[in-house]
Amino acid sequence: xxxxxxxxxxxxxxxxxxxxxxxxxxxxxxxxxxxxxxxxxxxxxxxxxxxxxxxxxxxxxxxxxxxxxxxxxxxxxxxxxxxxxxxxxxxxxxxxxxxxxxxxxxxxxxxxxxxxxxxxxxxxxxxxxxxxx
Amino acid sequence: xxxxxxxxxxxxxxxxxxxxxxxxxxxxxxxxxxxxxxxxxxxxxxxxxxxxxxxxxxxxxxxxxxxxxxxxxxxxxxxxxxxxxxxxxxxxxxxxxxxxxxxxxxxxxxxxxxxxxxxxxxxxx
Numbered sequence: 001x002x003x004x005x006x007x008x009x010x011x012x013x014x015x016x017x018x019x020x021x022x023x024x025x026x027x028x029x030x031x032x033x034x035x036x037x038x039x040x041x042x043x044x045x046x047x048x049x050x051x052x053x054x055x056x057x058x059x060x061x062x063x064x065x066x067x068x069x070x071x072x073x074x075x076x077x078x079x080x081x082x083x084x085x086x087x088x089x090x091x092x093x094x095x096x097x098x099x100x101x102x103x104x105x106x107x108x109x110x111x112x113x114x115x116x117x118x119x120x121x122x123x124x125x126x127x128x129x130x131x132x133x
Numbered sequence: 134x135x136x137x138x139x140x141x142x143x144x145x146x147x148x149x150x151x152x153x154x155x156x157x158x159x160x161x162x163x164x165x166x167x168x169x170x171x172x173x174x175x176x177x178x179x180x181x182x183x184x185x186x187x188x189x190x191x192x193x194x195x196x197x198x199x200x201x202x203x204x205x206x207x208x209x210x211x212x213x214x215x216x217x218x219x220x221x222x223x224x225x226x227x228x229x230x231x232x233x234x235x236x237x238x239x240x241x242x243x244x245x246x247x248x249x250x251x252x253x254x255x256x257x258x
Contacts, residue, residue: 034227037220044217048210051176052255055197055206061190064183077180084173091166124177127184 004103029090036087043080050077065131074132081124089117154241162219165212172209210255215248 005020050073057063068074092113100106150156175197182193196202222240225231231240 034224037224041217041221044213047176048213048255051179054179060187060194061183064179064190068180068183081177088166088170088173092170095163095167120174120177124180127177127180130184131180 003101033090036083039083040087043083046076047080068128068131074128077128078125081121085117085121089114154238158219158241162216165216168212169216207256211248211252214251218244218247
């Protein structure tokens with residue numbers, strides 16, 4: 001059963017056809033992609049400057065900790081993480097749907113990407129808050 | 134019908150179509166996007182390491198300053214600026230600009246130039 005419509009012979013025709021066709025959430029996906037793209041422009045520029053600044057600074061983790069103790073930096077990094085991770089998930093979703101046609105592999109990969117991104121977001125935001133508060 | 138089948142391509146593909154600038158832009162936009170995910174992982178690792186304490190952060194810093202880490206970061210910066218500029222071109226196209234071929238070619242050259250310049254700027258300044 002590589003493709004979804006090649007399901008077992010035990011299914012009736014309606015049952016086999018259910019779930020196929022348009023996902024109906026395409027425009028929403030597209031709009032969210034464009035909105036996060038727009039938000040990413042200033043956030044990414046800020047992030048690149050910050051990472052470059054942190055990389056140049058000599059010193060251990062106190063440099064990073066004191067950087068994110070400032071509320072502006074903490075808020076910007078949180079926004080950056082949320083926006084870029086969501087943008088990445090939307091993009092990777094399209095890539096997976098384009099290239100992988102085996103239904104089981106595609107499903108597992110899509111779930112993995114979404115769960116991983118959520119976990120990364122929580123880890124990142126938690127780390128920022130820990131340094132900020 | 135026992136004649137040998139003629140060797141014809143089944144469908145036009147990479148050996149058939151002539152490469153255009155917009156084709157390269159499109160696939161590079163996708164490739165850079167996927168590559169940027171690795172960079173995101175590194176950013177989260179940096180934050181997590183810094184929040185965890187000196188030893189964890191030193192481990193991260195060790196990797197980030199190693200040759201492999203520096204190459205990855207350089208590649209990531211290049212991919213970032215390319216994806217950023219190509220993405221802005223997409224947003225402009227959504228608004229109806231840059232749709233003719235000369236405009237698209239001009240924008241494409243700007244994107245490559247801009248990405249190279251910004252990467253050099255961030256790394257050399």
